[in-house]
Amino acid sequence: MLDTALKGTQRYWGWLIFLLVLMGIGLGCYLYQFQEGLRVTGMSRDVSWGFYIAQFTYLVGVAAGGVMVVLPYYLHDYKAFGRITILGEFLAIAAVVMCLLFIFVDLGNPVRIMNVIMYPTPNSILFWDMIVLNGYLLLNVLIGWNVLSAERKGIHYPGWVKTLIYISIPWAFSIHTVTAFLYAGLPGRHFWLTAIMAARFLASAFAAGPALLLLLCLIVRRVSRFDPGEKAVRTLGGIVTYAFILNIFFLLLEVFTAFYSQIPGHMHSFVYLFAGYEGFGKLVPWMWTSVGFAILALILLIVPGTRRKDDTLAVGCAAVIISSWIDKGMGLVIGGFVPNTFDRVFEYWPTTPEILITIGVWATGFFVLTVLYKIAVSVKEEVGA
Amino acid sequence: MKGIDRREFLKIGGMAAIAGLGGKAAFEILAPGKLEAAQQIPLTKGKHWAMVVDTTKMDDALMDVCIEACHKEHNVPNLGNPKEEIKWIWKETYEHAFPGQEHEYIGERFHGMNFLLMCNHCTNPPCVRVCPTQSTWKREDGVVMMDMHRCIGCRFCMAACPYGARSFNWGDPQRVRTDEKLMPMNPGFPRNKDYPTRSKGVVEKCNFCAERLAKGDQPACVEAAAKVRKGALVFGDLADPHSEVRKVLKENYTIRRKPELGTGPNLFFIV
Ligand code: SF4
Ligand code: SF4
Numbered sequence: 001m002l003d004t005a006l007k008g009t010q011r012y013w014g015w016l017i018f019l020l021v022l023m024g025i026g027l028g029c030y031l032y033q034f035q036e037g038l039r040v041t042g043m044s045r046d047v048s049w050g051f052y053i054a055q056f057t058y059l060v061g062v063a064a065g066g067v068m069v070v071l072p073y074y075l076h077d078y079k080a081f082g083r084i085t086i087l088g089e090f091l092a093i094a095a096v097v098m099c100l101l102f103i104f105v106d107l108g109n110p111v112r113i114m115n116v117i118m119y120p121t122p123n124s125i126l127f128w129d130m131i132v133l134n135g136y137l138l139l140n141v142l143i144g145w146n147v148l149s150a151e152r153k154g155i156h157y158p159g160w161v162k163t164l165i166y167i168s169i170p171w172a173f174s175i176h177t178v179t180a181f182l183y184a185g186l187p188g189r190h191f192w193l194t195a196i197m198a199a200r201f202l203a204s205a206f207a208a209g210p211a212l213l214l215l216l217c218l219i220v221r222r223v224s225r226f227d228p229g230e231k232a233v234r235t236l237g238g239i240v241t242y243a244f245i246l247n248i249f250f251l252l253l254e255v256f257t258a259f260y261s262q263i264p265g266h267m268h269s270f271v272y273l274f275a276g277y278e279g280f281g282k283l284v285p286w287m288w289t290s291v292g293f294a295i296l297a298l299i300l301l302i303v304p305g306t307r308r309k310d311d312t313l314a315v316g317c318a319a320v321i322i323s324s325w326i327d328k329g330m331g332l333v334i335g336g337f338v339p340n341t342f343d344r345v346f347e348y349w350p351t352t353p354e355i356l357i358t359i360g361v362w363a364t365g366f367f368v369l370t371v372l373y374k375i376a377v378s379v380k381e382e383v384g385a
Numbered sequence: 386m387k388g389i390d391r392r393e394f395l396k397i398g399g400m401a402a403i404a405g406l407g408g409k410a411a412f413e414i415l416a417p418g419k420l421e422a423a424q425q426i427p428l429t430k431g432k433h434w435a436m437v438v439d440t441t442k443m444d445d446a447l448m449d450v451c452i453e454a455c456h457k458e459h460n461v462p463n464l465g466n467p468k469e470e471i472k473w474i475w476k477e478t479y480e481h482a483f484p485g486q487e488h489e490y491i492g493e494r495f496h497g498m499n500f501l502l503m504c505n506h507c508t509n510p511p512c513v514r515v516c517p518t519q520s521t522w523k524r525e526d527g528v529v530m531m532d533m534h535r536c537i538g539c540r541f542c543m544a545a546c547p548y549g550a551r552s553f554n555w556g557d558p559q560r561v562r563t564d565e566k567l568m569p570m571n572p573g574f575p576r577n578k579d580y581p582t583r584s585k586g587v588v589e590k591c592n593f594c595a596e597r598l599a600k601g602d603q604p605a606c607v608e609a610a611a612k613v614r615k616g617a618l619v620f621g622d623l624a625d626p627h628s629e630v631r632k633v634l635k636e637n638y639t640i641r642r643k644p645e646l647g648t649g650p651n652l653f654f655i656v
Contacts, residue, residue: 044467045543045553109586121517125515187646188547342477344481
């Protein structure tokens with residue numbers, strides 16, 4: 001099926017070349033970082049994780065969000081999603097690839113990465129995160145590829161694929177739960193020390209993942225003869241709406257717990273993020289941008305009139321993506337480190353190389369995504385679905 | 386300082402010598418894989434090293450002496466940039482060392498008073514719990530160790546340590562030997578040829594001077610402090626009821642940093 005990825009319009013090739021250029025710039029910056037060490041980033045002793053881990057955290061959600069189409073289709077036989085499950089699975093593949101790359105570029109000693117396998121450490125959540133992420137990648141590659149090639153040949157996919165599909169459903173929940181546990185169980189990091197962390201992660205994942213998928217569906221409908229289907233788009237819109245409401249609700253629960261309890265450690269990160277703390281407030285404009293987009297998203301998604309119109313629905317989904325990208329990426333990661341364990345403020349801001357490497361990884365993800373979607377769409381067009 | 390622990394030290398020294406650790410430059414000679422194995426040899430069974438800082442005998446000048454002794458011993462470079470700072474032992478004011486415990490009516494003497502901080506060698510260390518490669522681990526004698534040859538630089542341990550005790554080599558520490566600006570700040574670096582310098586991309590922290598314990602010596606900071614004022618720092622074995630640390634803990638009221646987190650810090654402060 002790979003051959004279908006090699007035949008495309010000029011626009012398709014232009015887009016791929018554009019992504020390749022961004023990847024090249026990112027790679028160049030990475031080689032520089034590899035040479036100089038992570039000192040080329042904005043991270044420090046006090047904020048030891050930054051932009052890379054923020055993207056990783058966000059993208060695990062996007063990957064997990066794919067399950068929101070797989071689950072209704074396979075468990076509830078929701079036929080409308082039949083046409084787009086493959087898009088959900090391929091989105092998950094691209095997202096997990098980005099996750100793994102972001103972990104990789106964040107390592108101080110990437111050449112030693114195999115140590116994680118050579119000295120397996122069951123008490124480290126990072127060990128489990130590696131297992132579930134790689135497992136999820138493998139599952140989606142196997143499922144997506146087999147289902148699609150069966151479809152192309154006009155036959156039913158083999159029985160064992162069905163088993164893998166059932167496994168992939170709880171697995172999707174696990175990748176985001178385990179990622180939440182990276183943060184949730186650490187003593188002395190009040191902002192992360194909350195039992196609702198995994199639930200929050202899942203809620204934001206089930207908003208952000210389907211939101212991106214929905215936008216991709218609308219794009220696919222524009223640029224190809226394959227139509228994901230009106231009903232699928234409507235249902236996705238509903239899923240995004242409910243999940244995003246839940247996400248905001250969970251966030252408000254955190255705010256209540258912090259400010260009603262009045263425990264300083266629990267309040268300080270919120271104060272830093274939204275109002276500035278002890279004169280420092282680099283993230284304040286960002287966090288309010290996130291709030292602004294959240295409000296916009298809520299309005300556009302909750303009002304039936306705007307949710308049912310493609311244009312306004314697309315804007316709503318874009319708002320969900322921007323809002324949760326800021327909140328769950330930067331806000332969550334940096335808020336956990338600032339103020340630091342001494343109740344002192346050392347701020348963080350990504351440097352240019354850091355941003356270019358990040359863009360490079362995103363471009364890699366979109367490259368993978370484009371090629372996979374091209375294959376999927378070509379097959380769909382071929383069989384006239 | 387000299388008292389009871391001396392004997393213990395000698396015993397350990399003997400064992401370490403048998404294990405082939407006592408020799409000069411042992412860390413540098415051994416290959417990375419061997420270093421790992423060697424470091425894992427328990428120095429003594431059922432021991433529990435701890436340190437007591439007597440803040441009534443401490444002052445800023447003495448803290449500086451301790452810091453310099455440690456950082457010289459372990460070739461901790463001064464990189465002149467707070468973003469890249471590496472520190473094994475350092476000063477911090479009361480309100481920041483014990484956030485949440487300060488209040489405006491606190492005793493005069495605590496106003497702006499500095500505390501000498503380092504890794505607490507926690508009894509239940511979260512840094513060890515989270516490390517995906519077992520690069521940091523707790524020895525049977527209570528020392529929380531770092532293996533700089535295995536660390537992948539994920540910095541999970543830094544997020545997990547609630548005491549800010551870990552530093553990361555954001556760049557290559559060796560560049561202080563060539564960088565015009567850094568050279569004057571680090572005369573003669575590496576200043577202790579018997580202790581390895583690190584590479585970029587690994588985490589490091591106070592190791593309770595495990596390399597000195599192996600020879601039967603006291604940690605560098607304790608030894609340096611004792612030359613200035615006796616009893617300002619007391620180091621010893623909590624498992625030994627006759628040790629000096631047990632004695633000073635019995636006779637004084639001590640506090641620890643963030644005991645509510647359940648990490649069990651083994652750094653005590655007489656206030
Ligand atoms: S003080 Fe921090 S680095 Fe030291 S043992 Fe405790 S948790 Fe680990
Ligand atoms: S940075 Fe090194 S020591 Fe710390 S958790 Fe990662 S591998 Fe372990």
